[in-house]
Amino acid sequence: MGAKLSSANDGAVTVVVIAYNDAEHVTEAVASALAQGDAVGEVVVVDDASTDDTPHVLERLAISEPRVRVVRRAVNSGGCGTPRNDGIDAARHPWLVFLDSDDVLAPKAVDTLLALALRYDADVAAGLCVRRELPGGREIPWQEQLFTTESVHDGVAGRPQTLWDTLSVNKIYRRDFLVSRRIRFPDGAAHYEDFVFTARVYAAGPRFAVTPETVYIWHVRYGTGQASISLRRDRIQNWQDRVTAHQQVLEIVRESGDHDLLIAAQTKFLEFDLAVYLSELPQRTPEYQDAWWRITREHVGTFETEAARRAAVAARWRAEVLLGRERSAVDVRRLAELAVNPPRLTPPYAGDARRPLWDEAGSPSEGTGEIVLDGLADTPVALLPLYVLGNVGTGRRLVLEVRMADLYGRTAHAGPERATVELRHRVTGAAHRYEAAWEAEPGGHGWRAVVTADAAALCEGGTITTWDAWVTVAFRDGESATRPLRAGSGLKRLVRMGRRGRVLLLQPYATNSGCLAVRVADGLSGMRRVVAGRISRRARS
Template identity: 60%
Template sequence: MTADGGVSVVVIGWNDAEHLAEAVNSALTQGDSVREVIAVDDCSTDDSPRLLDRLAAREPRLRVVRRTVNSGGCGTPRNDGLALATAPYVLFLDSDDVLPPGAVRALLRAAEAHDADVAGGLCVRRELPGGRELPWQRQLYAKKRVLDEPAALPRVAADTLCVNKLYRTDFLRAHAIRFPPGRYLYEDFVFTARVLAARPRMVLVPERVYVWHVRREAGRRSLSLDRDGVENWRARVRAHRQAVAELSGQPRLVRAARAGFLDRGLRMYVRELPRHDPSYQRAWWDLTRAYLTAFAPGDIAAAVAPARTAAAVVRHARAPRDLGRL
């Protein structure tokens, strides 16, 4: 890596001292592809600040940023880290996840070789403590692909994750692309849509570049896994509606984004409906039915068959029905 090259890895965390060191070290051990690791602590009250100080004392590439007020979400600390990044490319990492060996090098080489604004790779969801792994968007990353713009492969809009991608720092800054600040769940949806709306040149690679740890039995579940109340679904719908608005100038991406919402979001929450009480079911049904009125017939037709069936039932039934069958 030259003195003016490489990657800034932005690690964000809040009260996650148990996992933070593993995440930071997974970035630092990527080799000379990483120019710096910017750890943004979102006003933690546990041992996170002291742990970061100890790591920074022996690793000059680690920069520690402490927020004095908790932001309530992931967007603000990521924006803070992005604002401080000095490398040509930037990558985001959550404190409870890890970068597998060679991840940054694979993304950086692909981005530089193809002059790409965005380089994406395979994310693997690892269920803990069991260790079962599920590839995310496996088909999208089955082989290397170079896209002059996202519309060349519209289904990239269904990959709403921000963490399995490397971004040209100047590209994000030139288009003023940021995450929604504050407590905004599913901020990835909006950030990714803003990136795609700016029509970046992209390269996709089949290498594993991110391990997403799913801890369902943890004492404090992640924001996206805390689905006990209907507010989680309401936040997901709000974020997806905003993402679609960001993509409004590219109808093929809008269609792919809506099909992805049905394929993953709608199907996942429908499966969980029977375990909720009737008040949740009714609130969820009304909210979903109202949102699906914005979907064109072609949007629903683009989804997989189970998602099409679920969408049709919700759209046409005024009250929850056939939950077991759905």
């Protein structure tokens, strides 16, 4: 990871841990901070007036470890910003790192960040954060594209994509930089306080260093009944809070006088924030959808035209539909598909390549005016929102029929030649690949390819494995596009005979984003686990 620091830098860092009613996890968080080594001079734990056993746990930690210092608030603040501000005020060392009580710092994170900041004389240094899903343990890098190489920047204006990193916890800060510029978190019950804090940091023009090393483990606990604010997206207030935070971000950047950074902040909202919520919008009630549509139109309607022009075509089209239409169930479903990653635009396709339309225009008085999909002709085919469907066959082996629609003639012009279907192991990333040639569908509306997989090869000795289905489309000019398969027909449990007479249970299904995945249970023990899991889920519901 980072270079070993000299003794002159021992005790240079204060790790600020915030906690509220988290006696179960706070010890692990503090231990991860103490394990960073001599560079950590103190761990300041701010207890936001917990009412559970957290104060007693922290008292024991402070007695057993002299580097642990507890700051206890008399009244709960209602959010995360105030206790972090308390930690900034209480810190005694020149560098700061923030940590939440239910997360952990990666091994050597502080050494890595501090060495990076010192090497480049940076005010702020950032590393990769990994979301660890519990209890399963799957790890998903957060905004991985921002942390591919080590780099340093004088301000973030030359690297506007930095705005996509809205986390406060994957960074080390020069305390004097924060204090001298009066950079604070929003106080009180403000949600998405990280958005506002990081905007204030970026707008202040820090010397900013980046490392590809993992420095923070963000624990995402499912099924605990204690979802974080960012995971409570089924509540319309969550979206309103996010929009309010983004309005503050825009005001902060606007006051900095950096117009390009302002456009970048608006473009980021169109490409990322909108997509996260749009992809789930069909699951919400009509009342939620109406409120969401109104809040979003009011906010996005204030954006500059250049923000949409700089966005990828899918984000641009989403904004055009939102601003140009009243909500309809059909539009919500299609927008949700266009908001997944990578995006896909479902047929039918109105108009043609010269004038592609969102749909056959209705009456403007009914809020269904004509919407032209700008940018189609200029976008490389590999970046277009191709729609590729995966149907599961019912033969003795696992048969996948792949169908691809022709997107306004652009796909036909590119000339799809070969399809490579991959079944990717969800945990290890191991893949089984199958190739087939594309065959044109009658009527010229799309293409079809069929592959057959050996189901026994997907088994792992009596366990349950999950495989995600992807396809790579190779075009005539040598270009290619890789997409997850959209789940089509044949989503039912299939029993097959594997090698040596073993029984296999295959369960093709649609993921939350509508993609095709296959769950494989090997042997009778694996099948019992699947059945037991289904019974358990039914009992809980």
